[in-house]
Amino acid sequence: MIEKTVVVSMMGEAEERPVAVLVQIASQYDSKVHLVTGDKRINAKSIMGMMSMNFENGSELTIVADGADEEAAVNALSEYLTKNNK
Template sequence: MIRKPVTIQLDNGLEARPIALLVQEASQYASQIYIEIKEKRINAKSIMGMMSLNVHSGEELTVVTEGEDEEKAAQGIELFLNNVK
């Protein structure tokens, strides 16, 4: 299992379009991928779950990956979150 903290740098936080793209990115990996923020742990491959997060700019979340390609998945999600426009 890999845990990576990521601070959201988007002006509007994670809104509908970036969330849809994040779910697409997460779905490319075989590993289980979760986003943890505060007391919530959401499957990053679930569009409805991700929409419920309401993440704002400057907030820190944790990317948790577990499975056969967990390192690649953690790096891919972190890179996506740091570069999403």
């Protein structure tokens, strides 16, 4: 299991489209992938769960992955969530 904490920096807010893309990215990996913020731990492959997270630019999230491709999953989600930090 690995985890990485990131600060969200995306165009616009985490509305339906960015959340849907995030779920699609997470779903490409066999590993279990969760996003953690405060006391919430949400399955990153669950569209309903991700919609309930209500994260926005400047939010701090921890990406947690466990499985054969955990490092690739964390890296892909981290890159997507912080794409405007570059």
